[in-house]
Amino acid sequence: MTDVGRMQAEVLAQSPPRPQVQVVPVRGLPIVAVVVAFVIAAIAGNWLWALVFCHVVGGALWTAIDLFVGLIVGPILGRLSIPARAEFTARFMPKMVLLMPTLVLMTLAAGFQLALREGNLLASSPNHVWLIVSFCVVGVMAVIALGVLEPANIAVLVEMRKQVPDGEVIGLLMKRFVYTAGITGLMQVATLIIMTRVATQ
């Protein structure tokens, strides 16, 4: 074996095996189905406890994960070594593909029904203006998340499934993912202010 060949073999032996990337973790789908069915039942029954549960638990997880990923994980990810970054991405992103849309759906659907049930959407309610502001904040987040963040997330996963992933493409899309996660994380701070305001009026 030549020196170059021996070095290549050593590098391959030392590098961790590429994790199998699954774009949508199929095992998580039944859990998503249960959550969606629960939200539908809560709305259909106008069931106060279930609506509050879905809205508060979904909202708390959505906000916390957004802030944690955007402000803590993102900057750390940017400083990791390339193989570590690739391995983390392969294991982390598929979970986000299922988790975040489910939390968003749970929070918004239950929240809207709850606002209606409690009369907070009425123009005469002191919370009306705050809710409209929160719609606007959520609207901006929705456009960023659905138009930029999620497509980048899925494109990274598809790229990583290729036999020879293009690192430049992954780097470009991950940068987009981290920046937009940071922006939505900061917008979550506005949501926290609005929601605590609504709850204490």
Add this chain to the structure above:
Amino acid sequence: MSDLASVTGAPAAAGRRLPPVAGLGIGSLALVVIGGILLASYVPRRPPLAVPGTLAAVSGALLLAGVFLLSRLEQFAWPRFFVVFRWALLAYVISAGMIGFAFVRDHTRGAPLALVLVMLVIFALDVPLIIAFTVARYSSPPYSAD
């Protein structure tokens, strides 16, 4: 070549000019979201429909413009586009269905409900289009197909 590319050994992804399908989709999505906020802000009253209707019409036009530009592409990873589009469409039809269900459940009827449904159809087409285009563009020449 970026540090990531140098490690994976993949060729540098030279830029390829593609029509602004994702940009048009995001614009369309933004208009539908604004229209939705306007409608939702009037619940449970009957909302005025002129502004949300105009927003929905412009949004639909942007979506159609994106689809038209996309349909003219020749060197494009169409199989990958359709696989991603199909699954994303399924997910967002469920999502849009839930939003529609909430409006029906809350006794939205007549023209406001029709407008909401039109907006939801645009929403359910916009997001899969953006996702599938973003994925397929990096699987199209000069990018590696697989």
